[in-house]
Amino acid sequence: MDLLTAYGVIAVSAMLVTYALESRARAFVLAFAGACLASSLYGFLAGAWPFGVIELVWTGVAIRRWRARDGSG
Numbered sequence: 001m002d003l004l005t006a007y008g009v010i011a012v013s014a015m016l017v018t019y020a021l022e023s024r025a026r027a028f029v030l031a032f033a034g035a036c037l038a039s040s041l042y043g044f045l046a047g048a049w050p051f052g053v054i055e056l057v058w059t060g061v062a063i064r065r066w067r068a069r070d071g072s073g
Contacts, residue, residue, distance in 0.1 A: 004045055011038035026069045033062035 014035035036059040043052030
């Protein structure tokens with residue numbers, strides 16, 4: 001496994017874990033946004049620009065959801 005593939009596995013795994021934990025705390029929504037951004041970078045570096053674009057959109061969606069949460073969750 002090369003470094004780029006390992007980075008992709010870690011980024012996408014982080015997305016899965018943080019998404020599963022989003023209901024526990026507002027910080028996990030922000031962590032999910034960061035993982036989406038990392039996955040987007042992976043997509044662009046791997047030459048899969050449609051994946052990179054979609055993950056960039058998900059980053060924006062997650063940031064918007066993080067801002068909308070009141071912090072009590």
